[in-house]
Amino acid sequence: MALLQVNNVTKRFGGLVANHEVSFQVDQDEVVGLIGPNGAGKTTLFNCIAGFYPLTSGNVVFDGENITGLSDFQVARLGLARTFQIFQASGDLKVVENVMVGSFMRTSSRGGAREVALEVMDFLGIVDTAGEMMTELPVAAQKRVALATALASDPKLLLLDEVGAGLNPSEIDGLIELLQRVHGERGVALLLTEHVLEMVMKLSHRVIVLESGRKIAEGEPATVVKDPEVVRAYLGDHYVKRQKENGDA
C-alpha cells in the first residue's frame, strides 16, 4: 500500500484555485519529484499535505490513516516531516539544541534527544558544528541543520521544499549525495519540489508536473521532461512546435 495517497486535492483561496483535483501517491521506497513553473501550486500542495492549510476538497491518506483535517503538528507526529523554503536562523539556540527540538518529538529525555541529534548530525556530516550558534553558520550548513532537525524526528516521509535553492553546483552535488543516503540508508521516502532540475532528475524515481494547480504529467524523469505538455508549460507553445519540427522523440 502506498505510504502517501493524495486524492483529488483541491485548494481554493477565495476565488483563486491553487490546486485543482491533484492526485498521486508516494511509496515508502520511492523518491518522488514535484516540479512545475512558478505559481504552479507546489508549495500550496505541500502545505495541504502537511496539514498547514485545510483542504477545500479531497483527502490525504498517510500510512493508512486519513489525515485530512488534522493539524500540522499532529501530522508531524505521525511521521510526516517537512522543511521550509524560508529558513530563519534561530539566534538563541546552539546548533545541536536546534536539532534536539526535532528529536524531542520522539522522546522526553534530554539525554536521549541529544544522542539522537548528534547521531543524525554525524550522518549528515555536520556534527562538528554542534556547539556553535546557528547564526554563525553559512547558508548551506544551515540547510543541513534544518534537514537534520527534520530527520531527528524519525520520519517515514520527508517533504523537501526547494532545498536546492541558493546553492552553488558543488553544494548541490553534496546535497544530492546526502539525500540519496538519507533515502537509501535510512529508508525515508522523499517528496521534493525543486527548481534545480538536476536534483530532480538524479534523485527521483518518478516525477510529477504541476501547472496552474493541475497535474499535467507523471512518469519517469527522462520521459516526463520530453513530454510536450511539460515543455509547453515551462517554455511555451513555440518550443513545442520546434520540438516537433526537429523530430524529437
Place this chain on the structure above:
Amino acid sequence: MEAVKNAFDFGDMPRSELGLAAAALAFLLWFPAMPHSSFGMATMIQFLMFSLYGMGWNLIGGYGGQVDLGKAQYVGIGAYTTAVMMIRWDVPFWFSMPVGMALAVGWSFIIGYPLFRLKGHYFAIATIATSLVLKDLFEVWDFVGGARGLEIPMKGDMPNWLYLQFREDYYYYYILLGMFLIGLIYMNGFRHSRLGYQLRAIKDNEHVARSLGIDVHWSKIKAYAVATAYVAMVGSFHACYNFNIEPEDTMSLDLSVLIAMMAMLGGAGSMWGPIIGAAILVPMKNYLGSWLGGQAGFAGMDLAMYGLIIMVIAAAQPRGVYGIVEAVRARRR
C-alpha cells in the same frame, strides 16, 4: 531521575557567570549576619520576592516570548487562599500554600485556553483585562473582605512556624531564600526539559515548531501554568509576611507591570535576567522612594525614571541588561 539531574546541571553556563552566581549566593546566605538596617532587610526580602515573581514571568514572557501583564491576579489568588484558610479554618501556611497554587494553576488553565489564541499586543491587553476583572471581583466580594481586604490575626506566640508568623525578619528571609533556591533550581531543570526546548523553538518561529510536532497552543498553556505556580507561591508568602492584604496591593496592574518590567530590564529569556532586574530595581525603588518620596512633591519621580529607563532599553537593547552583557561578550570573541 533525569529531571533532577537536569535541574542541577549548570554545565552549559560560562565559568564567569557561575562564579558570580556563587558569590552572590554566598552573600545572600550571609546577609542576615552582616550589619544591616531593618529597611535593608525589608529590601532584601522584597528583592527575593520579585526575583521569584520575575522567574515565573520569565517562563512565559521570556522563554515563551509572550508578554504577560496580568501576573498579579495570581499573587492575589495565592495570598487570599492562604489568608482565608488561615482566618476561617486555622489552616497552616504549609497546607494553604499548595492549595493556593493549585487554585491559581486551575484558573490559569481556564483562561489560558482562550488567552493563548492571541499573540503580541492583543495577548498583553487580554492579560490586563483578565487581571483587572478578577481584581474588580475581589473588590466587591464580601467573602474575601472586599476592597478593605483581610487582616491576619496572630495565632499564638511567635515564632510560629505553622502559620509563618515571626517577630524577626530573618526567619522570613531564610524561608523565602529557601523558596528562591528551589525556584532557581526548578527553572534550571525547566530550561533543560523538553518543554523548555519547545518553548524556545516556538518563540523563534511557530510554524517551524509546529512542523516538528509541537502543539504550540498547549505548550504555552503549560508554561503559563508553571509561571502561575511560582507567582502564587510567593503570593501566599506575601500574605503571611504582610499580615494584611487587599486587592489594591496584591492584584493591581502596577504590580503586574513591575513584575514584567523587572524581568525585562534584567533580560527576559535568560535565567539570571529576572534576578538582575530585581536586584537593580528593588533597591533603587526603595531607596529612591524613601529619599525622594519623603520629600513632598517628588512622589512619582522614581517610577517616572523607571518608565524612562524602560523606554530607553526597549528602543536600544530589547534584551535588557543581560542582553547587553551577551552583546559585549559576543563582540569580544
Place this chain on the structure above:
Amino acid sequence: MEELGIQILKSAVSGLIMGLVFALVALGLTVIFGVMDIVNFAHGEFLMVGMYTTLLTSPLLGVDPVLTLPLAGLVGAVLGVMCYFGLIRFLLRGPMIAQLFGTFGLMIFLRNLALLFMGSEPRIVHEGWLVGKSILVGPGVVLESTKVAAAALSLISFAVVWWFINRTRVGKAITATSLDAEGARYMGISTEYMNALAWAVGGASVGVAGGLLVNFWPVEPGVGLLFTMIAFATVALGGFGSVRGALVAGILIGFIVNLPPVWDAILRSIDAAGLRGLEIHSFKYTMVYAVYFLIMVLRPQGLFGWKQ
C-alpha cells in the same frame, strides 16, 4: 414598570453620549494602528494630558473650556509627534516585545510625570458656561449640558477626521501608507512623514477628547488606564484601523457600560427575592474588559476591520 422604562431611556441616552466620547478616544488609536502596526499603551495618558491641558489653560487664559479644545488638540498632536520621533521610530525596528515595553514605559513615564507635577488629587473643570447646567430630555431624564456638548463635538471631530482622511490629498496618502507602505513610497509618499502625521492626528483626536472629558470626569494621574482599556476594547470591536468602526463600536460600548442599571432595574421590577445578589452596578468596567476578551477570541477582526 415605569421605573424600568425610564431607566432604559436614561441608559440609552447616557450610553449614546458616553459612547461618542469613547469613540473619539478610540479614534486616535485606530488611526495610528492603521498606518503602522503598533499599539500605544500610553494612549490613555495622552488623554490625560489633554484633560490637564484644558483644566489648566481655561482658568489661566480666562476662557471657557470649550475654547481651549483646539489647544488640547494641538498639545496632543505635538505630544504624538514627539513620541514618534523620540521613541516609536526606534521601537518599530525592534521585536514586538520591545514595542510593547516601549509604549508601556511611556505610559509609566507620563503617568508619573503627571503625579510629580500635578499631584494625585482628582480635579475637574468648575467654570464654564455649560458647567452645572442641565438639559431635560424626555420624562425624568436629565443630562448635564457638558456631556451633551461633548457628544456633539465628538461627532464633529469625527466628521473632521473623516473628511481629512478621505477628502484631502494628505489624508489619502495616509491611507495609501496603511495599505502598502512600500508601494506608497514608490509613489513618492514618505513613510516617515505619514507615520509622524498619523501620530499627530491620533494625538490631536485624543487630546480633544480629553479636553471634552474633563468637563464631567475628574482627571488624576491614573485616569489613563481605564480609558486605554476602553479604547482597546472599542478598537478591537470596531476593527483595528477602521474609523467607521471606532464610531460604531464606541457607541456600542457606551451602551454596554450603561447596561448594569437596566439589568438592576429589570431585577427590581421582577421583584424576585434572592436575585438581589446579582445586581452588578459595580461591575461596569469589568464588562468592558470582558467584551474585549470575548471579541478577540470570537471575532478578532472586529466589525469593520481589514487589518489584524
